[in-house]
Amino acid sequence: MKCKYCEIELSDIDIRFGDSPEGLYMKGYCTDCYNRKDWIEENTIAIKSRDYWFKVLGMLSQNWALIDEQEGGKFKVLFINDHSNIFDELEFDSEDKAIEGLKRNDFERYADDKESQKFIPSPRPPFTLDEIMKEPKYSSGEFWK
Ligand SMILES: [Zn+2]
Numbered sequence: 001m002k003c004k005y006c007e008i009e010l011s012d013i014d015i016r017f018g019d020s021p022e023g024l025y026m027k028g029y030c031t032d033c034y035n036r037k038d039w040i041e042e043n044t045i046a047i048k049s050r051d052y053w054f055k056v057l058g059m060l061s062q063n064w065a066l067i068d069e070q071e072g073g074k075f076k077v078l079f080i081n082d083h084s085n086i087f088d089e090l091e092f093d094s095e096d097k098a099i100e101g102l103k104r105n106d107f108e109r110y111a112d113d114k115e116s117q118k119f120i121p122s123p124r125p126p127f128t129l130d131e132i133m134k135e136p137k138y139s140s141g142e143f144w145k
Contacts, residue, residue, distance in 0.1 A: 003030040005040050005126045044126040045086055047078060052110035052122045053102045064123055065107055067098045077102065084123040085133040105144055
């Protein structure tokens with residue numbers, strides 16, 4: 001069973017410690033997430049996809065993107081930094097167009113790059129949206145072609 005927020009595999013430790021071990025386990029949170037549950041609930045944007053796209057910016061610095069289907073058939077690309085903060089977003093009419101845009105802007109599909117997977121960890125959920133972290137890097141067009 002995985003933690004509902006950070007998606008780590010829940011260990012025996014998560015089960016053993018805590019106020020009501022079996023309760024925590026049944027709810028599906030690890031102890032860390034359980035302790036900051038209110039903050040997570042308030043700031044997390046639920047993104048279903050874990051099909052990461054990434055662009056290496058420099059040493060130990062990547063921008064990440066996940067494509068999220070919206071109601072009404074639109075597709076939103078959410079841009080995420082290495083610390084799981086969502087900093088920008090772009091909307092497309094189809095998933096194909098979103099992928100086309102990512103490729104055109106030198107994003108690569110993480111799942112296709114076994115070499116990078118060895119030394120670049122993808123950001124972990126929960127993905128949070130904090131006003132202070134917002135940066136219209138791609139949506140402003142400055143770094144998007
Ligand atoms: Zn967790």
